[in-house]
Amino acid sequence: MLLLPVILAAFFMYGFDGNVVNVALPALQSDLGAGAAALELVVGGYVFSYATGLVLGGRLGDIFGHRRLFLTGVAAFTVASVLCGLAQDSTQLVLARMLQGLTAAAMVPQVLALITTVLPAEQRPRALAWFGVTGGLSGVCGQLLGGLLLGADVFGLGWRVIFFINLPVGLAVFALASAALPRTTVAGRPAVDGIGVLGVSGSLALALVPLVLGRQEGWPVWAWVLLVSSAPVFWAALTWERRLAARGGQPLLDLTLFRGKVFTIGLAINAAFMAFFTSFIFVISLTLQTGFGYSALGAGLIFTPTAVLAMVASLTGKRLIAKYGLRVMTAGTVITGLSVLLIAVGLQAEGDHIAVPWLLTATGLMGIGNGLILPSLIGAPMTGIAPAKAGVASGTLSTTQQFAGVTGVAVVGGIYFAVLDHGGYATAAEVAAWIALALVLTMTVLAMRLARTVSAQRRLGTDESEALVSA
Structure with a gap:
């Protein structure tokens, strides 16, 4: 079926652009004269604008149709990408990257929603697994x-x-999607929850701006004011959402989603994974190139075992999950934790002379571990979601992932640069590796809890847990 490869190709474009800039940072610095703040914004600005627009993007898909929003998002993302390539200075590139993130926020939530609403029920678990792998x-x-x-x-x-x-x-992708995506009729035209959009997006912006810029600016008073104010603004937004739902309105966030333990725990696992993986890739890429003198190609090749073995392990993992359930995800977190531990120990023992075979072994183990995690990573919170709530659920999931990712880059990156000011690249990367290990251990605990929850629900015969295990 053409539909799944086409929509996953769009999702791949988004993920590719979120990470490819890591290997281009030295080139951007020399060609555009980009300073440290600009480099962080090239990475963080994309994630920032993407995260703040995701819930709205999912909701608009529910209102106007997932096919229409997907095609619009693909076209706009392509244009924004060209603008990034045409940028003549770092300011233009940062602005184009933020536009690129906003267009991705219209495109990506529709991918999960289309999987949930268009594909037959028996095909959804496999499609969700491929979504996570992609x-x-x-x-x-x-x-x-x-x-x-x-x-x-x-x-x-x-x-x-x-x-x-x-x-x-x-x-x-646009041409193939135009032919492959079915035309569906949207029931009704409910109004957009404007107050909810401003409240939720505004609270995220209040938190993300200081997290991205605070360290570069020396943590001035305004950064702390924005960060502290994000919590009450978010609480006020949630209060509005509850009252709107109680009156029979159409809130931006469907808070009933969080009543399900599987959705809530699955969301937490996604947050921990994104905080770990996004920040760790950022730190290691920067260390290999700027600190250890690797070329962009050399740094990329270090991650080759991760890509190859993640694919192999994910294909194997889907079969193992059918037999052993979510214990496979737990095993994956343990293997990923071992890979991070190897990097931390290697950096501590050898510093910037850490051997390439040691790095390749560690990144290979990370590929195996992540490959066992990914098939259930998205399926965990999304399985059992009603089709009518697919857009807002996918928007909530993606927002959580991206907020966790940009928070991980900001916090772990901030600690990394702070250590770098007083020590070498190897020491800074080692500290970041220990933090990454703590995040992976958190994932392990959450995965074990999720497995117990699903096991308990299976004994009660709930449809949600049966579908999750089959994913």
Whole structure:
């Protein structure tokens, strides 16, 4: 069936662009004269605008149709990518990246929603597993393929090729999606919850702005004021959402989703994974290139075992999950934790002389671990969601992932740069690795709890748990 590969190709584009800039940071610094703050915004600005627009993007898909929003998002994302490639200075690039993130926020929530609403019920668990695998592989391939593109210097474009590559891909996805996606009738035209949009997006912005910019600006008073004020603003937004739902309105957030333990625990696992993986890739990429002198291609090749073994393990993992359930996810978190531990110990013992075989072994184990995690990562919170709530549920999930990712980059990256000011790259990366290990251990605890919850629900015969295990 053409539908699933096409919509997953769009999701791959989003994930690829979120990570490929990591290998291009030194080139951006030399070509555009980008400073540290600009480099962080090139990475964080994309995630920031994406995260703040996700819930609205999911809701608009519910209102106007997932097919229409998907096609609009793909077209706009392609245009924004070209604008990134045409940027003449760091300010233009940051603004284009933020536009790119907003367009992705219209596109990505529709992918999960289309899986949930268009595909037959028996195909959804497998499709959700492939969605999780695609998300993980897009991040790793951003490192590997980005390094290959930069190393080849395609048409002499330098770093610009990592954005221009989206033009032919985006056009192909748009054309194929126009033919493959079914036309569906949207029931009703409920109004957008404008107050909810402002409250939820505003509270996230109040938290994300200081997290991204605070360290670069020396944590001025305004950064702390914004960060502290985000909590009461978010609480006020949730209060409005509850009252609107009680009156029979259409709130932006469906808080009833959080009544399910599987959805809530699954959401927490996604948050921990994204905080770990996004920040760890950022730190290791920067360390390998800027600190240890690797080329963009060399740094990308270090992650080759992660990409290859993640694919192999994910295909095997789907069969293992059918037999052993969510214990496979728990095993994956343990293996990923071992890989991070190897990197931390290697950096502590060898510093910037850490051997390439040691790094390749560690990244290979990370691929195996992540490959066992990914098939259930998305399926855990999304399975059992009613089709009418698919858009808002996917928007909530994706927002949680991205907020966790940008928070991980900001917090772990901030600690990394703080240690770097007083020590070498190896020491800073080692500290970041220990923090990453703590996040992976948190995932292990949550995965064990999720497995127990699903097991208990299976004994009660709930449909949700049966579907989750089959994913």
